[in-house]
Amino acid sequence: MTCIRSEIIGHGHYLPAKELTNDDLAKIVDTSDEWISTRTGIKSRHVAAEDEYTSDLAVKAAQMAIRTANISAEDIDAIVLATVTPDNTTPATSAKIAGKLGLKVGTPAFDISAACSGFVYALTMADNMIRLAQAKTVLVVSAETLSKITDWTDRNTCVLFGDGAGAVVLRAKEGNGTSEDTGILATKIYADGSQYDNLLSNGGVSTTQTAGHLWMNGKEVFKYAINSLTQAAEEVMSMGGVTSQDLDWLIPHQANVRIISGVGQKLGLPEEKVIVTIDHQANTSAATIPLALSESMEKGLIKKGDLVVFNAMGAGFTWGGALVRI
Ligand code: COA
Numbered sequence: 001m002t003c004i005r006s007e008i009i010g011h012g013h014y015l016p017a018k019e020l021t022n023d024d025l026a027k028i029v030d031t032s033d034e035w036i037s038t039r040t041g042i043k044s045r046h047v048a049a050e051d052e053y054t055s056d057l058a059v060k061a062a063q064m065a066i067r068t069a070n071i072s073a074e075d076i077d078a079i080v081l082a083t084v085t086p087d088n089t090t091p092a093t094s095a096k097i098a099g100k101l102g103l104k105v106g107t108p109a110f111d112i113s114a115a116c117s118g119f120v121y122a123l124t125m126a127d128n129m130i131r132l133a134q135a136k137t138v139l140v141v142s143a144e145t146l147s148k149i150t151d152w153t154d155r156n157t158c159v160l161f162g163d164g165a166g167a168v169v170l171r172a173k174e175g176n177g178t179s180e181d182t183g184i185l186a187t188k189i190y191a192d193g194s195q196y197d198n199l200l201s202n203g204g205v206s207t208t209q210t211a212g213h214l215w216m217n218g219k220e221v222f223k224y225a226i227n228s229l230t231q232a233a234e235e236v237m238s239m240g241g242v243t244s245q246d247l248d249w250l251i252p253h254q255a256n257v258r259i260i261s262g263v264g265q266k267l268g269l270p271e272e273k274v275i276v277t278i279d280h281q282a283n284t285s286a287a288t289i290p291l292a293l294s295e296s297m298e299k300g301l302i303k304k305g306d307l308v309v310f311n312a313m314g315a316g317f318t319w320g321g322a323l324v325r326i
Helices: 024-025 033-040 054-069 093-101 114-129 193-198 218-240 255-265 287-299
Strands: 003-014 020-021 046-047 078-082 109-112 138-143 165-176 183-192 199-201 213-214 249-252 307-314 316-325
Touching: 003 054, 003 183, 003 199, 003 287, 020 024, 020 033, 020 054, 024 033, 033 255, 046 165, 046 213, 046 218, 054 093, 054 109, 054 138, 054 165, 054 287, 078 093, 078 114, 093 109, 109 114, 114 138, 114 183, 114 307, 138 287, 165 183, 165 287, 183 218, 193 218, 213 249, 218 255, 218 307, 218 316, 249 255, 287 307
Parallel strands: 078 109, 078 138, 249 307
Antiparallel strands: 003 165, 020 046, 138 165, 183 316, 199 213, 307 316
16 A cells, blocks of 8 residues: 655764864773773764854754755755754754754754654654655754763763764655555654663753753663663564564664674674664764764665664663664
């Protein structure tokens, strides 16, 4: 039966110029390249300049996505930004990005706050808008400047995060309703509010009137991440009527290489099908998946027609997955 699918027609990414290696961090806190590499898989991360904001990173990634989609900014019917590091408390940073990109006046713009699951949440909302015929072409952007809410004196957290942005352009396309269609085939999002205190920024507008700093119960997050990421991937594959044997790629949220390999193994995927970019990007929260996707497409690794699962987990806890044929 024919149906509307949201096809990824453009991809973009941007990393700030400044790179901070593990050796650079060892000069700031009591840590070492050996500890960070073996525990997390991270070798370096990018850090935004003081006057470089989330919207600046987002605009660069969005411009690349618009260019690779071969469309113009006026063709966009809606913009969704996933971030936990907005430029201002209000308005939504997506509105600023819409202005900078020159989107048509009247184009809806909103932010989604779902931490590291932000891209999967934003993709789900954009796909729903397209399938309900509320929009034909939607720009989905994820951008973070986590360095601005990092406690640079805390070795438990400051070694884990980085700044960056990724974007995709989705466009409505008629499909046959089978897993052979290109576009988003299934999405599923979740949350468990009982885990609120295990991963958070310890400040906020209503509580402290500050943005706070990132804090986490690393061991709890680690355990929960492996199970929830596996569950989300299995669920969207089952919804789409495929198995892990049919997959060309898994693009998991990049939080820790040990979590990534644990999930890959649980899903029975060979290592070479699991995309890993954490070594040079660290954890950029909502941005890790579109950054990894765009880098991999630019390199020619991920190609048109490939079957991919995105899965992410983060503060909330939130988690989710998407099954997509590129
Ligand atoms: N350098 C050196 N030592 C460090 C360190 C650092 N950067 N950070 C912590 N340590 C120390 C700890 O203080 C601890 O020392 P102690 O035993 O004397 O108390 C020791 O290393 C071991 O810490 P531990 O917590 O057992 O390490 P771990 O193997 O659990 O790894 C994380 C820690 C944070 C890397 C891991 O728990 C993790 O990745 N969790 C998930 C985090 C995550 O993904 N968060 C975002 C999700 S979206």
